Amino acid sequence: MKKSLTLLASAMLLANNAYAEDATSVKSLWKASAELGFVSSTGNTETETLNAKAKASTDRKQWRHVIEATSLYSSDAISTTAQKFTLSGKSDYKLEGGKNFLFGRVAYENEKFSGYEYRVTEVIGYGRRIFEDDIKTLDLEIGPGLRQSKFDNGDTEDETLLRAAAIFDWNISKSSKFGEELTVETGDDVTITKSVTSLSSQIDGNLSMKVTFTYKNTSDVPVGVDDTDTETAVTLVYNF
Numbered sequence: 001m002k003k004s005l006t007l008l009a010s011a012m013l014l015a016n017n018a019y020a021e022d023a024t025s026v027k028s029l030w031k032a033s034a035e036l037g038f039v040s041s042t043g044n045t046e047t048e049t050l051n052a053k054a055k056a057s058t059d060r061k062q063w064r065h066v067i068e069a070t071s072l073y074s075s076d077a078i079s080t081t082a083q084k085f086t087l088s089g090k091s092d093y094k095l096e097g098g099k100n101f102l103f104g105r106v107a108y109e110n111e112k113f114s115g116y117e118y119r120v121t122e123v124i125g126y127g128r129r130i131f132e133d134d135i136k137t138l139d140l141e142i143g144p145g146l147r148q149s150k151f152d153n154g155d156t157e158d159e160t161l162l163r164a165a166a167i168f169d170w171n172i173s174k175s176s177k178f179g180e181e182l183t184v185e186t187g188d189d190v191t192i193t194k195s196v197t198s199l200s201s202q203i204d205g206n207l208s209m210k211v212t213f214t215y216k217n218t219s220d221v222p223v224g225v226d227d228t229d230t231e232t233a234v235t236l237v238y239n240f
């Protein structure tokens with residue numbers, strides 16, 4: 001857990017530094033947010049769950065960048081029951097007109113009890129902003145990539161893949177936002193399908209509450225590991 005929190009803190013610091021570089025401008029081009037959720041129960045059942053996330057993004061005339069880090073840690077009175085850390089970065093290069101874009105994405109995932117020590121994915125491809133107005137956006141993306149995996153037993157696996165994604169954002173009102181991100185990564189051996197649905201509501205100023213439901217299915221997993229994971233998180237979000 002200490003390693004994951006250290007990496008998360010480093011990612012948050014980088015995001016904060018990136019934001020600070022533009023802080024002297026009248027209007028910063030960078031946006032950043034930090035999320036934190038913690039649940040502790042005692043008595044007949046003793047559990048602790050920590051869910052944290054940091055994100056920095058910028059949308060400029062020619063480029064769009066997003067850096068994101070997440071950490072999840074859960075334990076009971078006996079041992080650790082879940083531990084996950086992810087780090088990803090994505091850049092979009094807008095083509096003439098702004099609707100079409102080329103993108104590159106790199107992601108690292110370390111999840112204990114998944115049968116894998118880590119997974120690294122690199123993807124390049126083409127995207128299009130299908131719809132955009134003052135309150136809604138919808139992006140579709142597709143592209144080839146590579147995935148490197150290391151199993152808990154020390155074996156490694158390299159494969160090519162095809163990634164498709166749909167990203168929908170909706171500003172329901174001045175204080176409420178809805179988001180849906182659906183991705184499918186089909187490799188030579190494994191297909192990973194993931195859906196992240198979120199709803200956030202402003203509490204006061206820069207502080208919001210966010211509910212997120214994550215569904216992830218892996219077509220082929222090591223023996224003794226479930227192929228489907230779900231996660232429901234309630235977090236406080238501070239927007240910089």
